[in-house]
Amino acid sequence: MFKELLYLNFSPFAGSDYHRLTFGVSPPNILSSTLVQLRVVVDYYEDCLYLLDGRFNQLDTIYVTICSSNVPTLPVINNKKKLPNLKCFVLTHKTELLAYNDILIPLLHRMSNLEELSLYFDSFYEKLIDGYNLEENILNYMIQLKKFKFNIRSIIPFDNQVNLPSNNDIQNTFKNFKNSKIVSCIDCYPKANQFHCHIYSYPYSLIHYNYITNNFRGGLFKRVDKISLVDERSFEHEFFLQIAKSFPFVSELRIQNREPQKNDKQQCSIIEYPHIIKLVIVESHESYLEQFLNN
DSSP states (O other): OOTTOOEEEEOTTTTSSOSOBOOTTSOOOOOBSSOOEEEEEESSHHHHHHHTSSSBTTOOEEEEEEOOOOOOOOTTSOOOSOOTTOOEEEEEESSOBSOIIIIIHHHHHTOTTOSEEEEEEEEEOSSOOOHHHHHHHTGGGOTTOOEEEEEEEEEEESTTOSSOOOHHHHHHTTTTOTTOEEEEEEEEETTTTEEEEEEEEESOOOSEEEEEOTTOOOOOOTTOOEEEEEOSSOOOHHHHHHHHHHOTTOOEEEEEOOSOOOSOGGGSOOOOOTTOOEEEEOSOOHHHHHHHHHO
């Protein structure tokens, strides 16, 4: 139908759950020898693999958002054919990634000529993803790579962990990232039995920032308009001051914290969030509601 099609954007509302592709158990009966750029939102990893099985042999740029965390189970999908023409790959997971080592890494190894790579996901994996991991599994296979942006959160069980790394340990794994500023932040959630390791390239490139805790590293995030604050330790006045300074244009704020505040709100200065239009306080102590009502 479109014999000269070069660009296809099937993700006009990538922030929503609408306008997404899914192919079920049957490979899509589509191919193109002219398409060079594709932007798409899909349901499952299978859908992404179908689109990258070689049917678009001139594709050099693809932006794909995956909405489901389901792990591919269909052996018929080609995840081995090289993609030599692909120069730019941007992958965003809206839910947790469960197949980092088994699916994502083999997929990236097919893209040896990539010049730009962006990865945004939360990984439920038995190992932390740090600088050493990214080097060994990704960067060493992409000698043409010029730009690498990422926002990766590793989530592993807290129990049975003897030698959990410090934040300095994580930062030291990026010693070979000479021309990049990398920020790392670790958090322990004993009650939830989770250990989080958050790493991202700076400047921050997303419009949302989730799981902000008292260990927040600071910085200025002018593009971010949605944030969530979650911790098992209480949020005090100084923390909210820092959040207001770091996210001056935040419009949606979500708070989840069962621990009561310790400071005296009567003695605290007023904190302004001039752009907030949506405030969600869930599973939290009533003191946080008072904090915002008083302000």
